[in-house]
Amino acid sequence: MSDFARRHHDMGGREAGPVEQGGHDYSMWEKRIDAIRRLLSDDKRRMMTVDELRRGIEELGAKAYDEMSYYERWAASTTNLLIEKGVITIDELGRKMEEVEARWTAEQETKE
């Protein structure tokens, strides 16, 4: 089998170290991307399937798969799909991201 044939996410049987049993509590943004994805797949919307989510995650590539956290991959895949499908545009998301960042920075400065 060519090295290219086996895809990165397909991990069964690979060499790996001990299972690190610690964990973290999910933060609000992680719960939110999870919830957004479920809403987009529900019977009311049917705008994306879990298989599309997985395909999008697999297509991020090996380096991103290793370096991004679990829900960072979800956020990337979900967003890419919604742009591809024309549900949102790059421009409106980009502008909203600037707005959110500015708002959060201002909130932080008020606190300090």
Add this chain to the structure above:
Amino acid sequence: MTARFAKGDRVRVRDAHPPGHVRTPSFIRGHNGVITRVIGEFANPEELAYGRDGRPEIPLYWVEFRQTELWSGYAGQAQDTAVVDIFEHWLEPAEGDTP
């Protein structure tokens, strides 16, 4: 779609490596197992993953493998098994068996 295989049938997982999104893990491809349950019919994930409807639905099976058949030098016991959900188009009758 009528299920091609029944409980107890010996099957081989296709040793194929197509590109794209599939749900058949590499470690069982080319290996022999036994159908232990006909689960039902489900939309094809290889189609759903690209925005299509995945119809017609495809029979999905529990296929049980002997661990010693999957891994050379398996460190556990001879009776240990792995069960994987596999769609029908990834299965063929095991060598010497007729469906």
Add this chain to the structure above:
Amino acid sequence: MSTETHGHGHGDGHRHEHPSQPDLEDQPVGYYQVMTEALGEVLIDKGVITADELRQQVEWQDSRAPVFGAKLIARAWVDPDFKERLLEDVNGAAAELDIDAGDIPIRAVENTGQVHNVIVCTLCSCYPRSLIGLPPDWYKSRAYRSRTVREPRAVLAEFGTEIGDDMEVRVHDSTADLRYLVMPMRPAGSEDMGEDELADLVGRDSMIGVALARSPGE
């Protein structure tokens, strides 16, 4: 990671309030955190989803915890007919106890004196989240996903679970349209216990199969 970091995963009965303001979080605001907030707001602005729907979805997932799976197991231990129905159709059996197991079909696999079942998803991280909450980090880790199918007994030993040489270890790779819930064996010494007490013996890890049900008094 939030300011409340614990050495356990979610769902062993702990409930934490998580702050939604990034300034209360432990680490700098990340790119994908900003993207997620913006994505939610754009989708709400466009009427694709509503703020209420988003809040309800977050609350629903937050409300899911191993206590639901444990209730099903405890009932199955005391009621053989229910056990049959549980093994046939978890979602239907859960509905009998007014537990919402979601739309994805879940199968229960029964541990016996001969067979010990353990669940993994080698391709992603499929998990019966409607019955036991979101998965712990280790379930999604490269190590667990890689090794569980090839050396399950070694992985189980790392969790302190030794399975006898005369037993069959059966690994279920949850790759497709089903989710799996392990039904652990009822521990010795629990014969006189009621259903609620029994449910307390059933921890999250025993329903994944990396642990056994707790013994009474443990």
